[in-house]
Amino acid sequence: xxxxxxxxxxxxxxxxxxxxxxxxxxxxxxxxxxxxxxxxxxxxxxxxxxxxxxxxxxxxxxxxxxxxxxxxxxxxxxxxxxxxxxxxxxxxxxxxxxxxxxxxxxxxxxxxxxxxxxxxxxxxxxxxxxxxxxxxxxxxxxxxxxxxxxxxxxxxxxxxxxxxxx
Numbered sequence: 583x584x585x586x587x588x589x590x591x592x593x594x595x596x597x598x599x600x601x602x603x604x605x606x607x608x609x610x611x612x613x614x615x616x617x618x619x620x621x622x623x624x625x626x627x628x629x630x631x632x633x634x635x636x637x638x639x640x641x642x643x644x645x646x647x648x649x650x651x652x653x654x655x656x657x658x659x660x661x662x663x664x665x666x667x668x669x670x671x672x673x674x675x676x677x678x679x680x681x682x683x684x685x686x687x688x689x690x691x692x693x694x695x696x697x698x699x700x701x702x703x704x705x706x707x708x709x710x711x712x713x714x715x716x717x718x719x720x721x722x723x724x725x726x727x728x729x730x731x732x733x734x735x736x737x738x739x740x741x742x743x744x745x746x747x748x
Contacts, residue, residue, distance in 0.1 A: 624683065699725020
């Protein structure tokens with residue numbers, strides 16, 4: 583039985599070490615704030631993009647699927663400079679890796695999403711790291727800031743009928 587405990591300790595040590603290594607490769611977009619590289623799902627740290635089903639209003643008051651727009655924009659952005667490198671900072675409750683990702687040209691993906699209005703600074707996790715670029719996007723009425731929208735975490739909470747802490 584001692585060897586089982588020892589093996590578990592070694593495996594947990596090694597798993598933690600692997601989780602600290604950057605994940606590098608061609609990214610597939612799952613949604614506006616989640617990508618997949620070589621089978622590993624990576625949730626982009628500190629940002630929250632509208633869900634693929636979520637609708638927002640444009641500057642004329644018309645509805646559009648802002649989550650789908652965010653995912654398509656992310657896909658085009660990542661395709662322009664491959665591969666993607668993600669620095670892993672955590673695992674979420676769904677066991678996805680959580681990371682800050684960069685294109686091959688060094689541009690940070692997380693910040694780009696917020697700066698262009700495709701996601702919001704999720705201060706609960708980011709500690710306001712993207713507040714400045716979010717304010718600039720809001721003032722310029724980029725992406726979701728062009729009209730009205732519901733915070734993605736609130737929209738998820740309403741859809742699942744759970745209280746969502748934003």
